[in-house]
Amino acid sequence: MKQHSTARHLTLLTTATATALLLAAGPAAAHVEVESDKAQALAANVEIKFDAESESNTAGITEIRVVLPEGIDPAGVTYGEGPEGWKFTAADDGYTVKGPAVKAGVNAEYSVVVKQLPDAKELAFKTLQSYSDGRTDRWIELDESGENPAPVLKLKAAAPGAEAAASSSPADSASSTPSTEETAETSSTPQAAGTEKDDDGLSAGAWTGIVAAVLIVAAAAVFVVRRRGAGATQD
Numbered sequence: 001m002k003q004h005s006t007a008r009h010l011t012l013l014t015t016a017t018a019t020a021l022l023l024a025a026g027p028a029a030a031h032v033e034v035e036s037d038k039a040q041a042l043a044a045n046v047e048i049k050f051d052a053e054s055e056s057n058t059a060g061i062t063e064i065r066v067v068l069p070e071g072i073d074p075a076g077v078t079y080g081e082g083p084e085g086w087k088f089t090a091a092d093d094g095y096t097v098k099g100p101a102v103k104a105g106v107n108a109e110y111s112v113v114v115k116q117l118p119d120a121k122e123l124a125f126k127t128l129q130s131y132s133d134g135r136t137d138r139w140i141e142l143d144e145s146g147e148n149p150a151p152v153l154k155l156k157a158a159a160p161g162a163e164a165a166a167s168s169s170p171a172d173s174a175s176s177t178p179s180t181e182e183t184a185e186t187s188s189t190p191q192a193a194g195t196e197k198d199d200d201g202l203s204a205g206a207w208t209g210i211v212a213a214v215l216i217v218a219a220a221a222v223f224v225v226r227r228r229g230a231g232a233t234q235d
Helices: 002-029 170-175 180-188 204-234
Strands: 032-035 044-052 061-067 077-079 087-090 094-098 108-116 122-124 126-131 136-139 152-154
Touching: 032 152, 044 061, 044 126, 061 108, 077 087
Parallel strands: none
Antiparallel strands: 032 044, 044 108, 061 094, 061 126, 077 108, 087 094, 122 152, 126 136
């Protein structure tokens, strides 16, 4: 009877552990996929398609904010197509596509056209994916095996004779230098978001509270030890 009870407890424990692992792995299953029929270094007028997978059965995706990889000029990116009613807005470091929420549980698919791809082996598009209930998924990690990997487009080697378009003039570069106001606004970009609290992590405030609690407990322990030592001396 005892062996039967022990076996039953082990079975329940194994089931609970497996369920917990599946739940923990759930959020990492969804992500943003990227593809292109002209995924080749230095290719021109390239359409890039994105598929932002939904992680919610109760709220629809309303906005996708992307930081472009090095080598792609935001001015050289135009909107292709996307969910009905969505609009494209360029930014200093990338772009945003947003509009009415798509149906809950449905992926948000859209495309952009890039004037020319850089001479690189792969391109990572850091992405913030927002929902109608205020939730935001941060697909910004450059490690593809991470919990929140940024979508990465693998590129073939450049075609023989392909050349990069002429770079901007010094005057153009100076005019594109971020102002103080623009620099202040970078706190809302995916790069800055990487330093904020993730959905499954702890904020800086939470860590501060934990450290404070540990210090208080340690101080109380020292006080008790000293008090006992003083009492023993008097005896």
